[in-house]
Amino acid sequence: MHKINQLFQKDLKVINMGLESFYKDLKEQDVAVIHMNWRPRAGGNPKMIDLLNRLKSNK
Amino acid sequence: MIQYEIRKNAYYDSVTLMLISKEIKNIEGVGDAIVGMGTDLNKELTVNIGLKHTLLDAISPNDFYIAAEVDSDESMKEVIESVERLLTAKKTAAGSDYRPATLNSAVEHFKEANLVIVSIAGQYAEEEVLNALDHDLNVMLFSDNVSIEAELRMKQKAVSKELLMMGPDCGTAIINGIPLAFANVVKKGPIGVVGASGTGTQEVTALIDQLGSGCSQVIGTGGRDLKSEIGGLMMLQSIDALIEDPETKVIVLISKPPAPEVAEKILQKVKLTSKPVVVDFIGGNQETIKNAGAYACLTLEDTARKAVALANGMEPVDFIGFTEDESVIDELVQKSLEGIKPTQTNLRALYTGGTLADEAMKLLGNTFGGIYSNIPLSPEYELQNLNNLKGHVCLDLGEDQFTVGRPHPMIDPSTRTDRFKTDIDETVAVVLMDVVIGYGSHENPALEAAQSVNALRASYDEKFVVVASITGTEGDPQILSVSKATLEQEGILVLPSNAQAVRFVHKLLTALGGMKHA
Amino acid sequence: MEAQLLSRDLKAYLESCRKSEGKIHSVFKDALNIQTANGELISILTAGKDIEPMSALISAQPREMKGFYQDDPVELSSKGILFKNNNKWLSIEKSKVWHPEISIQGERHSIEAQKRCVEDIKQKLVEEDLTIGLSPLIHYLTFNEGVQLLNKDSPALNEYCDFIQIRLYQLLKALNDRHYDEALTLMPNFVGFGPGLTPSSDDLLAGILVSLVYEESMKEASLREDQVLVFSKDVYEICVGKTTSVSEQMLKFASRGMVSEGYRNLIRSIFFKDQVPMHLRIETVLKHGASSGSDFLFGVYCMNSIRLNRLKPIEPIPVKECEE
Numbered sequence: 001m002h003k004i005n006q007l008f009q010k011d012l013k014v015i016n017m018g019l020e021s022f023y024k025d026l027k028e029q030d031v032a033v034i035h036m037n038w039r040p041r042a043g044g045n046p047k048m049i050d051l052l053n054r055l056k057s058n059k
Numbered sequence: 060m061i062q063y064e065i066r067k068n069a070y071y072d073s074v075t076l077m078l079i080s081k082e083i084k085n086i087e088g089v090g091d092a093i094v095g096m097g098t099d100l101n102k103e104l105t106v107n108i109g110l111k112h113t114l115l116d117a118i119s120p121n122d123f124y125i126a127a128e129v130d131s132d133e134s135m136k137e138v139i140e141s142v143e144r145l146l147t148a149k150k151t152a153a154g155s156d157y158r159p160a161t162l163n164s165a166v167e168h169f170k171e172a173n174l175v176i177v178s179i180a181g182q183y184a185e186e187e188v189l190n191a192l193d194h195d196l197n198v199m200l201f202s203d204n205v206s207i208e209a210e211l212r213m214k215q216k217a218v219s220k221e222l223l224m225m226g227p228d229c230g231t232a233i234i235n236g237i238p239l240a241f242a243n244v245v246k247k248g249p250i251g252v253v254g255a256s257g258t259g260t261q262e263v264t265a266l267i268d269q270l271g272s273g274c275s276q277v278i279g280t281g282g283r284d285l286k287s288e289i290g291g292l293m294m295l296q297s298i299d300a301l302i303e304d305p306e307t308k309v310i311v312l313i314s315k316p317p318a319p320e321v322a323e324k325i326l327q328k329v330k331l332t333s334k335p336v337v338v339d340f341i342g343g344n345q346e347t348i349k350n351a352g353a354y355a356c357l358t359l360e361d362t363a364r365k366a367v368a369l370a371n372g373m374e375p376v377d378f379i380g381f382t383e384d385e386s387v388i389d390e391l392v393q394k395s396l397e398g399i400k401p402t403q404t405n406l407r408a409l410y411t412g413g414t415l416a417d418e419a420m421k422l423l424g425n426t427f428g429g430i431y432s433n434i435p436l437s438p439e440y441e442l443q444n445l446n447n448l449k450g451h452v453c454l455d456l457g458e459d460q461f462t463v464g465r466p467h468p469m470i471d472p473s474t475r476t477d478r479f480k481t482d483i484d485e486t487v488a489v490v491l492m493d494v495v496i497g498y499g500s501h502e503n504p505a506l507e508a509a510q511s512v513n514a515l516r517a518s519y520d521e522k523f524v525v526v527a528s529i530t531g532t533e534g535d536p537q538i539l540s541v542s543k544a545t546l547e548q549e550g551i552l553v554l555p556s557n558a559q560a561v562r563f564v565h566k567l568l569t570a571l572g573g574m575k576h577a
Numbered sequence: 578m579e580a581q582l583l584s585r586d587l588k589a590y591l592e593s594c595r596k597s598e599g600k601i602h603s604v605f606k607d608a609l610n611i612q613t614a615n616g617e618l619i620s621i622l623t624a625g626k627d628i629e630p631m632s633a634l635i636s637a638q639p640r641e642m643k644g645f646y647q648d649d650p651v652e653l654s655s656k657g658i659l660f661k662n663n664n665k666w667l668s669i670e671k672s673k674v675w676h677p678e679i680s681i682q683g684e685r686h687s688i689e690a691q692k693r694c695v696e697d698i699k700q701k702l703v704e705e706d707l708t709i710g711l712s713p714l715i716h717y718l719t720f721n722e723g724v725q726l727l728n729k730d731s732p733a734l735n736e737y738c739d740f741i742q743i744r745l746y747q748l749l750k751a752l753n754d755r756h757y758d759e760a761l762t763l764m765p766n767f768v769g770f771g772p773g774l775t776p777s778s779d780d781l782l783a784g785i786l787v788s789l790v791y792e793e794s795m796k797e798a799s800l801r802e803d804q805v806l807v808f809s810k811d812v813y814e815i816c817v818g819k820t821t822s823v824s825e826q827m828l829k830f831a832s833r834g835m836v837s838e839g840y841r842n843l844i845r846s847i848f849f850k851d852q853v854p855m856h857l858r859i860e861t862v863l864k865h866g867a868s869s870g871s872d873f874l875f876g877v878y879c880m881n882s883i884r885l886n887r888l889k890p891i892e893p894i895p896v897k898e899c900e901e
Contacts, residue, residue: 003221004300007197008276012235013171017162017187018178018201021470022240025498028536031237034169037144037158040183068647070603070610070823073773073866077709080772096821098769098776104740120769120821 061128062135063114064142065097069123075145076123078157078168082141083127085163088134092127096120162187166194174223176239178202181227185209188224192216200226200281201240207288210281214292224293226281230257230499233264233277241469241499244534248273249370251307253297255280255314258412258495259341259359261530262557263313265497266363268532269539269555272370275306285317291325298325302332309369310336311362312353315417316343326351335369337362341414342421358558359418381562382555392566395524395552396488399571403488403521406430406568408453409475411468411504412530415493415557416455422561427451427568433458448482451568453491469500472507479511480518488571489524490515491564493557496531496542505529505542509549516550524567525551528560578665580657580672582634587619588674590631592655601649601660603823607639610823611651611658618826621658621667627865629837630677630830635667679834680841681795683849692885694847697855698878701863702871710868711777712875714738714745720882724749737771741778752785753883757808764812769820777872779816779824783831784876786812790834791844792884809833839865840873847881 014033016023023035071079080094091108095101097118105115110126118124125142129135144160159165166172175191177184181204189212191198198217205227217224225232230241231254238244243261245268252274254260264277278300280293294312301307310332317325317340329336329351336353339362345355354375356362365375381388406427410416413434420436430451435441442452445460454461456468456475468474475492483490490512494504501507512525527546531539543553554560590613599619602612607626611619620632623639644663652659657668686694702715713734719725726746734742744767751760771777786809793805813832817825830836836844839861845851846858863870 002300002303004197004223004296005303007173007223008235008300008304008306010173010235012237013169013173015162015165015169015172015175015196017165017175021499022176022178022201026237026239029237032171034165034172035158036162036165037160038179039144039160040180070605070647070774070821072605073775073869076772076774077867093772095772096769096774096776098820100741100766100768100770100778101772101776104736104770107740108736120819 060130061110061112061126062132062138063112063127064125064135064139065114065118066123067119068121070121071123071146078159078164079125079142079145081167082145082160082164083125083138085161085167086134086137086141088130089138090128090130092125092138094125095123097122097124162190162194166196173197174199174234174239176201177226178240181205184227185213188213189216192220192222192224195220195222197223198225199232199239199279200224200229202226203228207283207286210283211289211292214284214289218292218296221296223278223297225279228283229279229281231260231277232279233274235276238498241495241497242277243268243497243530243532244536245277245532246273246534247275247306249275249306249308250311250366251275251301251304251309252277252311252313253280253294253301254278254312255282255284255294256341256414257282258493258530259313259339259414259418261412261495261497262359262415263311263339263363263366265530265532266360266556267367268534270363270367272367275304275308276301280314282315285314285321285325287318287321289321291317291321294325295328298328298332302334308334309366310334311366312336312338312340313359313362314340315414316340322347326353329353337366337369337375341417358422358556359414360556360558363556379562381559388563388566391552392563392570395567396570398522399488399524400521403486403523404571405487406451406453406489406491406564407448407482407487408491408564409478409482410453410455410493411457411472411475412493412495413455413457415495415530416453416457418557419491419561419564420453422558423451423453423565423568426565427572433460446481452482454478454482469495469504472501472504472511476507476511476514479515483515483523485519485521487521487523489526489564489567491560492525492527493560494527494529494531494542494546496529496537496539497535500537503537503542503545505537505545509545509551512549512551525549526554526560526564526567527551528554528557530557578635578637578667580633580667580669581636582628582675583669583672584628584630584632584675584677586677587631587633588669588672590617590619591653591657591669594653594655597653599651599653601645601647601651604645604647607642609642609645611653612822613653616822618822619653619658627837627839627861628675630835631826633667633669633672634675675838677830677835679791679794680845681791681848683845685795685849686847688885688888690850691847691881694855695878695881695885698859698874698881701856701859702874702878705863705871707868707871708735709772710872710875711738711741711745711771711781712868712871714742715875715878717742718746718749718879720753720879720886723886724753724883737777741767741770745778745781749879749883752789752880753887755802757804761808761811761815764815765819768816769824771868771872773867773869774821775824775827775866775869776820777868779820779828780866780869780872781876781879782812782816783827783836784873784878785880786828786831786876787834787836787840787844788877788880788884790832791848794834795848837865843874844877847877 016035026033083092098120174197176199178201181202184202232239243265245264278297284293338348338353339356348355361378364378368375429440431442432453434455599613602610607623628634649662809832843858
């Protein structure tokens with residue numbers, strides 16, 4: 001069975017990354033959902049992100 | 060380097076400590092780490108795993124500490140910030156549920172997760188989406204401002220892993236009956252929909268519900284899926300899934316006209332199934348669709364009606380009229396225009412849904428001396444000055460020029476309320492608008508619209524004919540019938556679909572034109 | 578705020594104070610601890626939590642518990658508790674009383690039935706497939722031929738299990754052989770170990786101690802071994818200062834056989850016939866903390882396995898043939 005069809009057989013279990021309103025709407029409908037307290041890596045600082053990316057590729 | 064963070068006499072419940080521990084280990088630049096209270100044995104373990112530090116001796120059993128191997132001060136800073144976030148988050152009123160800061164912690168915490176909805180700033184989206192796909196999660200990517208190259212990379216990965224990657228700029232999906240982001244509560248039924256257009260998908264699925272049928276799955280693909288750069292990757296994969304889905308008996312495809320070679324690929328796939336396929340390539344070539352054995356459509360409503368007919372085992376017919384008897388409609392046209400002054404000649408259409416505005420433009424055509432717009436049918440009708448409108452105008456208020464620094468008008472109706480004041484004057488006879496309800500939309504768009512109309516009527520002696528349609532269902536939180544009543548109480552004429560509302564406006568303008576010449 | 582249920586030892590304490598000063602020791606999302614002038618901890622628990630010694634269960638929901646901070650001054654009296662900073666008043670007047678003491682009334686289980694209960698606990702811990710706390714060590718210990726530590730190719734252990742497994746084995750072996758003095762010497766190398774406000778090894782120890790106390794208390798007076806209860810008390814004395822104050826208090830009560838209602842129900846379920854099925858008792862315990870419940874359960878499993886395997890059937894005396 002195609003993986004997407006497997007999804008159709010299951011209960012949706014959602015991770016919400018971003019707008020809190022989407023999370024609230026899903027909670028209202030009793031959907032299993034968690035909301036992330038997402039922040040850009042290194043506070044969104046492009047220089048830091050670049051550095052972290054280079055570290056990641058060196059690992 | 061080894062760094063410590065110590066909080067004396069600090070007591071955190073065990074669940075929080077465990078989450079902190081997991082979160083920290085997932086941070087970039089952090090190697091081994093240990094989190095806990097400063098008992099002798101914990102300190103012994105700390106030394107054993109190579110995290111010894113001179114500060115260790117000073118810690119006592121009632122002190123909380125983090126010992127971590129980090130590659131830089133910045134990484135340690137991130138560790139400390141991460142801990143702060145977790146500790147303050149648990150104290151907030153919002154049910155104190157855990158809100159992980161990274162996708163990796165989210166996945167560890169919620170192992171059964173199968174879908175991520177991503178609505179963060181576009182520049183960060185690709186990395187998060189690729190990570191999500193690596194974790195075998197399906198993705199709905201609501202964010203826009205994502206490059207088409209990134210879109211291709213994400214979709215290629217998704218296709219290779221047989222996962223959904225709906226987006227970017229995907230605002231509407233209904234998976235397993237659950238409306239996601241901007242979507243309506245639609246009854247479950249045999250019609251599977253794949254849509255590259257948000258409000259277009261909403262209109263079609265809401266009408267399917269209103270017509271007594273329902274949807275099995277509604278998959279969004281994002282607006283650019285059928286461009287040649289992407290090649291219809293998500294739509295093709297979704298069609299496969301719907302072909303294989305036993306709950307889906309009829310397949311519906313919705314998109315702006317695709318690149319020709321992409322349309323070809325899609326229609327080739329359509330030929331492979333015995334399930335009836337209804338295709339709305341909004342305004343695109345009908346012949347190629349028919350030649351592939353699919354059913355072509357004239358409007359979003361026509362799409363819904365054909366799908367429902369097929370679901371009911373009936374032969375679909377073109378729907379280009381009204382639900383009500385034409386004679387009733389004509390009478391209503393005449394009655395509405397009573398009291399309209401000869402100086403009132405213009406149409407102002409203010410739309411929140413892009414595809415609905417597009418449909419309006421196409422149905423009204425280049426008649427009536429052309430319709431000015433920010434999404435014009437031909438370049439000479441592009442509005443130069445959005446603040447000084449002349450002639451017939453149809454605006455898509457969801458477009459970039461109106462949403463700089465403000466939320467989309469579906470969420471925040473004040474954009475349209477403001478435009479009511481600037482765009483409608485004594486030269487206007489007819490006002491046309493869409494009211495989109497459902498999840499994601501404003502709490503009560505009908506009330507906001509009605510109040511705008513009320514304010515309008517109060518400001519002018521002139522009478523206006525206000526026409527609207529509601530995209531929504533009885534199951535929506537705002538309730539279709541209640542929204543309708545709210546609009547009608549304000550003397551707004553509510554037609555059952557955008558197409559019918561636009562056709563009604565067409566009749567009004569024709570009659571007005573006739574009156575002018577009379 | 579009103580206390581709906583009050584532990585009898587807390588009630589007695591409050592009734593004996595005129596007006597005693599204290600402060601908030603720690604605040605959690607669904608509970609808080611108050612530290613009295615003499616260092617004792619009192620737990621205030623919100624609806625849905627499990628009552629325990631020196632605690633009060635109040636009717637408020639966790640989300641209503643706002644405005645309480647560490648070190649806030651508190652006044653304790655026979656009528657209730659006043660939080661001076663936010664002026665919240667917790668009244669104990671209408672509360673029911675909960676008795677924290679060990680309870681050995683009921684229809685006793687046969688040895689076989691007890692063994693089945695202990696097997697249920699093992700099954701559940703194995704099923705849960707936990708990776709936190711010390712209970713993953715359940716795969717490495719057997720008890721039917723004395724205590725043995727194996728190194729099977731079992732689920733990967735976490736770093737805490739790896740570190741403590743030998744020490745746990747030594748402790749269990751000493752208990753199996755009833756070498757209580759030896760067990761005491763091992764305590765400083767065992768207590769206060771693990772992440773968590775009540776470190777895993779302390780929760781495990783609590784499971785062991787409560788099981789020992791219950792076993793001892795149910796024996797015929799003539800068969801009792803004083804040394805068991807003395808041992809238990811001594812374990813607590815050794816733990817003082819070696820672990821968190823919250824865990825110390827937990828061990829103080831556990832060494833006397835006193836634990837929360839849910840934990841007590843579980844222990845009793847082993848020794849006595851219970852209306853409620855064992856697996857539900859186990860599930861209630863598992864909900865505690867992050868691994869507190871499973872660590873406690875593991876301790877209960879170990880100690881009960883030891884004592885039940887010691888109860889071998891008496892060998893019949895061989896009859897000598899009479900010489901003609």
